[in-house]
Amino acid sequence: MPAPLTIAARRAxxxxxxxxxxxxxxxxxxxxxxxxxxxxxxxxxxxxxxxxQPAPEPAAPEPSNAPHAPLAEPEGAPLDPLSQPVRDLLTPEARADLAVLMEAGHSASFAVRRALEVLADAYRGAWERGLYPRGTAPEITYVSIALHNQKGTAP
Structure with a gap:
């Protein structure tokens, strides 16, 4: 049984x-x-x-060295998944995960875009470095997060 939703997740x-x-x-x-x-x-x-109230401006995404051009679809690729509404693609668990991302003050659309960018960058990096064959989902075992530096404090 999934864990109960947080108030923020339920409200989202x-x-x-x-x-x-x-x-x-x-x-x-x-x-x-x-x-x-x-x-x-x-x-x-x-x-x-x-x-x-006006929505808070999302933090600007960090610049990335990876190209963000869409990859060419291989022949016989499935139809565009966005031909159906995105809401239909999200499980209750994914909606709860989205609410967690929104707790940082991001809109749902920004949080989804950023999550896709981060994951796609990891895939591209694994493929470009030859760690996995192109088209094979790499196993992600580590995520690096910079230390939080409050304004006015030294790290």
């Missing part, structure tokens, strides 16, 4: 449902997310004031 999912279906009722949202309608009403009360 509520916002997404409202974006997809503007007239959806609190009862329908509650049924889809498996929570009570009073929980959804509290979420809606918290979301509505936040929606009226």
């Amino acid at each position: 999912m509520v916002e997404e449902l409202l974006r997809q279906e503007p007239g959806i009722s609190a009862r329908n949202i509650a049924a889809r997310l498996g929570v009570g309608k009073d929980t959804i009403r509290r979420d809606l009360d918290a979301i509505r004031p936040a929606q009226s």
